[in-house]
Amino acid sequence: MASGVALTASGCGLLGGSDDSGSTNGASGLEKTKIKVSIMPTIDVAPFHLAVQNGYFKDEGLEVESVDAASGDASVTKLLSGEVDIAYASYTPFFIAKSKGNADIKFVSDASSAGPKSTEIVAMPNGSVKSVRDLAGKKIAITAQNTICDTLTKSVMRDNGVDFSKVQWVSLPFPSIGAAVKRGDVDAGFLTEPFITGSAKTNGTVPIIDTATGATQDFPTAGYGALGKFTSASPKTVAAFQRAMLRATKESADRSKIEPLMVQFSKVDEATASLTALLTFQSTLDARRLQRVPDLLQQFGSIPAKIDVAQMIVAQPSAS
Structure with missing residues (x-):
């Protein structure tokens, strides 16, 4: 096993080619090539x-x-x-x-x-969310419910004794979350890298909570x-x-x-x-x-x- 990082924002096939993903038996012996x-x-x-x-x-x-x-x-x-x-x-x-x-x-x-610091809750420096305790009842942007976004957020809230039952989860794609935080559409947002760094530069958001801590380290x-x-x-x-x-x-x-x-x-x-x-x-x-x-x-x-x-x-x- 090894370590590293990267990202894709592409919406199309990297190799191009036909939409046909049918199976063939080529020289490789694979059931599907x-x-x-x-x-x-x-x-x-x-x-x-x-x-x-x-x-x-x-x-x-x-x-x-x-x-x-x-x-x-x-x-x-x-x-x-x-x-x-x-x-x-x-x-x-x-x-x-x-x-x-x-x-x-x-x-x-x-x-x-x-x-560490690769999955974070971000907010505006002058906003209402300054720490994990401020997340109760807030609007938090995630890509979707029942994903790693809300799972990690709930875990770090629970570790700190914060009720997550009244959080309003707002579904947005990662590239849109930082801007939504800046506009005030949401109080905070869950981001991974390089969106954390990119949003800080573009929108002025700041990391508030590292979600890879406690039970989710x-x-x-x-x-x-x-x-x-x-x-x-x-x-x-x-x-x-x-x-x-x-x-x-x-x-x-x-x-x-x-x-x-x-x-x-x-x-x-x-x-x-x-x-x-x-x-x-x-x-x-x-x-x-x-x-x-x-x-x-x-x-x-x-x-x-x-x-x-x-x-x-x-x-x-x-x-x-």
């Missing part, structure tokens, strides 16, 4: 972009088309509808879907966990999931995806390879890219570590019963 992967404009996707740009998927015989999603919930919806073969999202909506009993979710690859934030029918029917394709992601994740430890991706895909300037705090990147899934997510969701009543993560993880490639 063309796949679609939904991604989000978040910091977590550096290894994915490295794998695309450096040809790691192609080396494995895979042609990968990316499909943009506005939130983790939207990304998982694309997976459930059959629009994509693999979905990147925060872990929360995967477990929500699993808990409803209508989706056989399998985790293919890990993506990230929250590093080094909390698993996001990963790549698929449906069981896909992982069962295409194990060689899944393994090829995993190997490419593992290779790229190791490379993402070199920050000099990451910052240009921020500039290219998020359209931030070089100065902003150089100042962003880093999430911790992983590729290989660990059931014991990931179990923290559904356990916390059950505590909040977001899912009704315990979920055994070990049953949701497909075989992982060697990290050697």
Whole structure:
């Protein structure tokens, strides 16, 4: 496992090509050589972009088309509808879907966990929110409910004895949250990097609360999931995806390879890219570590019963 960061704000396929993601049996022996992967404009996707740009998927015989999603919930919806073969999202909506009993979710690859100052609640310096205790009953912008955004926010509020039951959650895409805070449409907003740094520069917002603290320190934030029918029917394709992601994740430890991706895909300037705090990147899934997510969701009543993560993880490639 390795560390690194990056971001994408692209809404189209990085590799272009046809919308056809049908299966073929090429020389690679893969069950499916063309796949679609939904991604989000978040910091977590550096290894994915490295794998695309450096040809790691192609080396494995895979042609990968990316499909943009506005939130983790939207990304998982694309997976459930059959629009994509693999979905990147925060872990929360995967477990929500699993808990409803209508989706056989399998985790293919890990993506990230929250590093210090990489997931923050931001507000205006002259606003009503100065600390975590000021969040009770406020309007807080997040990408969507039942995502990592409100889960981390609820956890840090609970750790500090703050009631989150009357919070008004306002759904906005990450790029729009800082401006909404500045206008006063919301009292505060949840952001990841590089939106934290970018919004500070553009909107004058300031970080108020680091949500990667207390019960959510080094909390698993996001990963790549698929449906069981896909992982069962295409194990060689899944393994090829995993190997490419593992290779790229190791490379993402070199920050000099990451910052240009921020500039290219998020359209931030070089100065902003150089100042962003880093999430911790992983590729290989660990059931014991990931179990923290559904356990916390059950505590909040977001899912009704315990979920055994070990049953949701497909075989992982060697990290050697």
